[in-house]
Amino acid sequence: MLEKKTIIDLTKILDGTLEIYHDENYRDPELVIKPWCSVHEQGFRVSQVTLGTQTGTHIDAPAHFVEGGATLEQLPIEHLLGRYFWIDLDALRVEAILGDVLAAYRNEPILFLASQQKQAYMSEVCLRALCQVPAKLWALAGSVHVLDRDPLDFHRLIAEQGIYLVEDLDPEAAKQVQPGGDLIALPLRLTGVSGAPCRVVVVQD
Structure with a gap:
């Protein structure tokens, strides 16, 4: 019964305030929303939307970082919703703690990685241990840097393991997520692509 649950929308609004990913040598496609036709002109209103597959x-999909990796449609829809296992990234600085965390894992199909820091840090040992968990979908609140590795190696390492990653969640909404609940992440139904914008909702116990 949803009326007894807390529903948290983790999706960023797609508008002119959205930050577009860029670095010194690259920039994702801009988000452009403009009128196509109006009720006055055509009898109905349509807007044209231009955006990248990783917008908002x-x-x-693994293909985002791995040449020949799995594309979006190769993840069955049943992997895009279900119980999540909540992991506090701020507590994973010591490998021994990871063992205690994973002892509580009960075969949830989704990992929810959360941090109260702007940038979370994780050792490569921790990350490779997490990759052994049989969850094909991870949701990331914030960002993760693998110690002594390139800034994008967190993404590359999990992509090499065939893991799909939901990211760029609304940071304020993500702070409300606690252990215990279900996550629904429904991307646009595109094929042959490295990812897609998606609506992400948590139904909290």
Whole structure:
């Protein structure tokens, strides 16, 4: 019964305030929303939307970082919703703690990685241990840097393991997520692509 649950929308609004990913040598496609036709002109209103596959809250398929990796449609829809296992990234600085965390894992199909820091840090040992968990979908609140590795190696390492990643969640909404609940991440039904914008909702116990 949803009326007894807390529903948290983790999706960023797609408007002119949205930050577009860029670095010194690259920039994702801009988000452009403009009128196509109006009720006055055509009898109905349509807007044209131009955006990249990783615009706003989105899902990365392994193909985003691995040449020949799995594309978006290769993840069955049943992997895009279900119980999540909540992990506090701020507590994973020591490998021994990871063992205690994973002892509580009960075969949830989704990992929800949360941090109260702007940038979370994780050792490569921790990350490779997490990749052994049989969850094909991870949701990331914030960002993760693997110690002593390139800034994008978190993404590359999990992509190499065939893991799909939901990221760029609304940071304020993500702070409300606690252990215990279900996550629904529904991307646009595109094929042959490295990802897609998606609506992400948590139904909290």
